Amino acid sequence: MDTLPHLLTSTLTLITLSLTTHHHVTKHGRLPLAAPLIKANNNIYALASLLFCIASTCSFDVFPSHRPSPSLHRLGDYVRHHEDQLRYIYHISKIWEYVDPLLVLANGGKVGWHFGVHHLTTPYLTYIRILPNSNSNHEGWKLLAALNTLHHFFMYAYFGGMARFRPVLPVTGCVQLVVGIVGEMVLIRRAVWMGGDGGGTAVWWPNAVSMAVLGVYFVLFVDEVRGARAVEDGVEKGEREDEGEEELRN
Template sequence: MPSSSQAKMTTVTTLFTPTVMVLQTTLFLTAWLTIYLLIQLYGPYPVISSLTRYNSRIYSFLSLLLLLLILSPYETLAREAYHLSKIYEYIDIFGVVAAGGHVGLHFGFHHTTTVWLTFVRVLPEGENEGWRWFAAANAAHHVLMYAYFGGWNGELMRRVLVVTGLVQLGLGMVVDAVVAWGRWYGLGGWWRMAVSGALLGGYMVLSLMEMRQREEERAREAKLGTREGGKEKDK
């Protein structure tokens, strides 16, 4: 007879059926829209920015614990915890919207679909080879990224995050390609890696587009500042 802990772990895994996944995504999008409409009516809540910063510090620490769990022998628990962490990250969207911020395409698409990536790629028994590679790299990236959002920022950290962000995605795509190739003949389940790799590729493209847009905005601001400085000298 399985222990109570084993029963709990089985329950967590079997809870996430396709129907439940569709339902929880629908609830997430509904909550997102509801918060947005409330902010349009009553304005943003200034306290949300502080709460989001504290949440980022907490999640940075939790990401470190998650990384250690992913690297531990407790594979089933680690896979479930990693999947649940993607649901927890919905808070990022809620916080930005409640503070009156803008949710870009990369941010919105990423946070809406990562839970589907882990559902397809990480949770299934026997068809998840190599899941630890991206999960560990992703958790390590989140340790730094949420520390940055929590206040440990600076130009050096920003540059480090650009590298770690792209490296984790590239690593995940390579591992997915290798595992899919190995499963192409006989084993089946290669489509899971194809879905995961496609999503990771989408994140990378959107991330690069976002970085390019930010660089263009900085260039425009610098150019505008130079012009205004020249006008002041002419006075």
């Protein structure tokens, strides 16, 4: 999954399976194992996201002499010496997310704009910006990956049954995107000012692509959050009106 033809093949496979699943569910109803599979997948991905977040955070070169524990220090050293593998694992995890829309459709759910666009395009973003063989400029990727996996831990844990994490999701989702967009802007400016490696041509197009894609995610994410709040406000208003009618009847 580390070449463009493989990515295109996986995308076409996802689209084909999604259309087939939607057609089957429309005619025959939701698949019986979809709900337990969704919960299991959410819990597994939440745990994987937490582990990745811890590993990437421990590898930051910030105050190395004040590590909270020798185990985390060793983990950080290991990650720094195997960063190529860490990038590849992060990329593969985004292809793993292709499972999400399929399970949602199999359970009779709908795939919204943010959900669909994000899951469909993220593997291409990691291919351009993070994979070792696609671009030599990876600066800043671990910070964004750490924030992204932290958000995914809360999000997948919430969908796995941890309802208490719901208030955190708009914050972590917004922070990761804003930090990513601002970070890419800083890197682009630095690349333009400094130029490339001796040739005077700055390699900043992957950062520009990343910034544009993250900008699209941000717009769709904010729209999704606003839509969810509007629905909640409508439900609460309806409940209050029903309570008022009951009081009048009594």
